Amino acid sequence: MTDLEYLEHAEALLARVEACCDRINEETDADIDNQRVGGMITLSFEDRSQIIVNLQKPLQEVWLAARAGGFHYRFDGQRWRDTKGEGEFFADLTRYASQQAGQPLAFSS
Incomplete structure (x- = not known):
């Protein structure tokens, strides 16, 4: 994958995370504050x-840091997959955000 292709897919992922946070805040009482600075969302x-x-x-990866630990994801042509396991980014983000919010949340691509 070229650097330009990586950036297109990675920027789409970040935009989707932001959109999911907006939807979750509208539909639930989770109250997730999301802030984006460059290539990072908190x-x-x-x-x-x-x-x-x-x-x-430089690595063409997306990193996710949560209470559960730190995880690296690489785009496989369709999804962002954990580089050391079988996890998929949005499924993992759903799991970790739900744990930290104390209620079921849904992030999706």
Whole structure:
């Protein structure tokens, strides 16, 4: 994948995370504060915990840091897959955000 292709897919992922946060805030009482600075989004929860999604351009990866740990994802042509496991970015973000919010949330591509 070229650097330009990576950036297109990675920017689409970040935009989708932001859109999901907006939808979740409208439809639930989760109250997720999301702030984007360049290639990084910080999701802040009511209990003051955070999830950080960060682009790693030199590696063509997206990193996710949550209470559960740090995870690296690489685009496989269709989805962002965990580089060390079988996880998919949006499924993992759903799981970790739900844990930190204390209620079921849904993030999707």
